[in-house]
Amino acid sequence: MRIVTQHMSRCWRIEPGARDAQSLVVGIKVQMNRDGSVRAVKITDSSRMAADAFYRSAAENARRAILSCQPFPLPIKRYEVWQEMRFTFNPSEMFGG
Amino acid sequence: MNNSATSFVSAVALVLAVALGSGVPARAELNVDITQGFVEPLPVAITDFYAETLEESKTGKDLAGVISADLERSGLFRPIDHGAFIQDAASLRKGPRFSDWRLINAQALIQGSVEMQPDGRLRVNFRLWDVFAEQQMTGLAYFTTPSNWRRVAHIVADVIYKRLTGEDGYFDTRLVYVAESGPQNRRVKRLGIMDQDGENHRFLTAGNELVLTPRFSPTTQEITYLSYIGEIPRVYLFNLNTGQQEVLGDFPGMTFAPRFSPDGNKVIMSLADNGNSDIFTMDLRTRGVKRLTNHPAIDTSPSYSPDGRRIAFNSDRGGSQQLYVMDSDGGNVRRVSFNQGRYATPVWSPRGDLVAFTRMSNGEFYIGVMRPDGSGERMLTKGFLVEGPTWAPNGRVLSYFRQTPADSRGRVTSKVYTIDLTGFNERELTTPIDASDPAWSPLIP
Numbered sequence: 456m457r458i459v460t461q462h463m464s465r466c467w468r469i470e471p472g473a474r475d476a477q478s479l480v481v482g483i484k485v486q487m488n489r490d491g492s493v494r495a496v497k498i499t500d501s502s503r504m505a506a507d508a509f510y511r512s513a514a515e516n517a518r519r520a521i522l523s524c525q526p527f528p529l530p531i532k533r534y535e536v537w538q539e540m541r542f543t544f545n546p547s548e549m550f551g552g
Numbered sequence: 553m554n555n556s557a558t559s560f561v562s563a564v565a566l567v568l569a570v571a572l573g574s575g576v577p578a579r580a581e582l583n584v585d586i587t588q589g590f591v592e593p594l595p596v597a598i599t600d601f602y603a604e605t606l607e608e609s610k611t612g613k614d615l616a617g618v619i620s621a622d623l624e625r626s627g628l629f630r631p632i633d634h635g636a637f638i639q640d641a642a643s644l645r646k647g648p649r650f651s652d653w654r655l656i657n658a659q660a661l662i663q664g665s666v667e668m669q670p671d672g673r674l675r676v677n678f679r680l681w682d683v684f685a686e687q688q689m690t691g692l693a694y695f696t697t698p699s700n701w702r703r704v705a706h707i708v709a710d711v712i713y714k715r716l717t718g719e720d721g722y723f724d725t726r727l728v729y730v731a732e733s734g735p736q737n738r739r740v741k742r743l744g745i746m747d748q749d750g751e752n753h754r755f756l757t758a759g760n761e762l763v764l765t766p767r768f769s770p771t772t773q774e775i776t777y778l779s780y781i782g783e784i785p786r787v788y789l790f791n792l793n794t795g796q797q798e799v800l801g802d803f804p805g806m807t808f809a810p811r812f813s814p815d816g817n818k819v820i821m822s823l824a825d826n827g828n829s830d831i832f833t834m835d836l837r838t839r840g841v842k843r844l845t846n847h848p849a850i851d852t853s854p855s856y857s858p859d860g861r862r863i864a865f866n867s868d869r870g871g872s873q874q875l876y877v878m879d880s881d882g883g884n885v886r887r888v889s890f891n892q893g894r895y896a897t898p899v900w901s902p903r904g905d906l907v908a909f910t911r912m913s914n915g916e917f918y919i920g921v922m923r924p925d926g927s928g929e930r931m932l933t934k935g936f937l938v939e940g941p942t943w944a945p946n947g948r949v950l951s952y953f954r955q956t957p958a959d960s961r962g963r964v965t966s967k968v969y970t971i972d973l974t975g976f977n978e979r980e981l982t983t984p985i986d987a988s989d990p991a992w993s994p995l996i997p
Contacts, residue, residue: 459584467589468659470628472948472974473718474903484581512718515682515689519659520589522684541581548587 466524469546479513481544489534491526517544593630594659601664602641611701612666618705622723627977632658653683662712674698678708680715690715722944723748726993728766728775729968731755732986736964750982768993771816778808787821801834809853814860822852831865844882853897857904864898864907875909877924888926903947910939919952921973932975940989948973953988
């Protein structure tokens with residue numbers, strides 16, 4: 456879904472100096488409303504959230520990116536396709552990895 | 553019998569239905585990979601800390617000012633101008649109106665209050681909010697003497713930095729450095745010390761004797777440095793709490809390039825006799841000396857890894873001055889720098905992932921970093937003369953000094969700088985006079 460990735464690239468702030476920044480891959484489940492706003496957002500790896508301060512920081516940052524990016528410009532006709540999304544934030548490409 | 557078999561089957565069916573239905577939607581989720589973002593400081597709103605009286609209000613404003621300056625100088629945060637704020641400090645006490653803060657794109661909100669206690673102490677508390685998730689991220693209260701407000705501000709800034717980045721802070725720290733004055737041929741060099749933001753500056757030595765290469769203990773408020781007895785350099789210890797100075801050991805030759813071990817119990821340094829220098833450690837309690845290298849080449853500038861198991865140093869044993877890493881017992885020596893030029897003063901990051909160094913190539917100096925195995929080498933800054941890298945205790949920021957070539961009147965200026973390990977956000981650290989050879993303290997206990 457290129458429209459979503461393009462939209463998100465303007466909202467996702469990356470912290471390149473964090474320790475092992477390229478390995479901080481974050482999964483987030485999102486439930487969407489029809490108007491493109493976010494109904495619910497959940498960071499999937501809650502155990503790593505509790506155990507790893509770097510991961511928590513990266514995950515909360517990714518969540519902020521989703522929340523600050525709404526509403527998403529998505530076609531209402533295909534709502535059933537995008538009403539539940541699973542985002543994977545992977546910064547490794549931005550570090551040339 | 554038949555009945556119970558039926559109920560068992562239906563129980564299994566029910567479990568299956570629950571498993572299928574629990575949180576798993578009937579339709580497939582849309583998977584979206586996000587691989588592109590941008591690098592920019594995080595916009596944060598830091599409100600003046602609320603207070604009832606005029607005097608407390610001034611402290612509240614000063615606290616917010618120092619916290620804001622700390623976060624801004626790190627290069628990771630962009631404090632939003634107060635003029636843009638919609639919600640005022642008084643109504644903020646009842647809770648943030650998140651939509652007001654989202655409107656000015658504040659990603660995080662910091663509020664606090666200041667209150668003088670009947671016993672004369674100051675109570676400072678603060679809260680950090682995630683504006684978009686509408687959640688409190690952390691909140692703490694501190695009691696302190698009113699004159700200590702600046703330190704509390706640094707401690708609060710460290711808590712905010714850690715909560716937002718995952719990394720320990722480094723604002724409640726100091727730097728010791730060599731303060732320089734006078735003409736080049738009669739330079740007076742004494743030890744100076746200041747907070748990491750340049751405040752609370754003072755001199756530690758009078759300037760009668762030349763001082764060089766101060767290094768902080770990673771565990772105590774002690775400094776080791778080099779000074780001269782006559783023409784001979786000696787390694788000294790300086791206790792910041794007592795002001796006491798002492799010579800470390802009595803050796804026939806020169807001792808130089810001292811640095812503490814990560815546990816603060818040893819000093820590792822070079823000892824030179826008859827023109828050959830090798831690396832030794834001295835146990836600070838027993839004063840026992842141990843030789844680690846024994847090579848006709850010049851081995852110097854040793855620096856421990858934070859786990860104390862390895863040591864980086866430089867040596868010309870391969871023909872030119874390069875960086876080497878060995879085990880802490882002196883074994884398993886391997887070269888790690890291979891690019892053009894000469895390499896010096898390796899400094900192991902407190903985070904353990906990088907070694908900073910000075911490199912001289914094609915008539916220019918560079919401050920760079922590489923992984924301890926020599927891979928991933930990159931230069932952070934360069935100049936006519938840049939030298940003496942030192943890490944902030946979180947291993948995220950480096951300080952070093954930069955000297956200009958002599959001007960038409962033969963004057964040289966030397967200044968201390970800081971830079972983020974990504975190579976961005978290079979800043980001068982203002983000192984009252986010329987400055988060289990900074991050394992960053994651990995977090996103040």
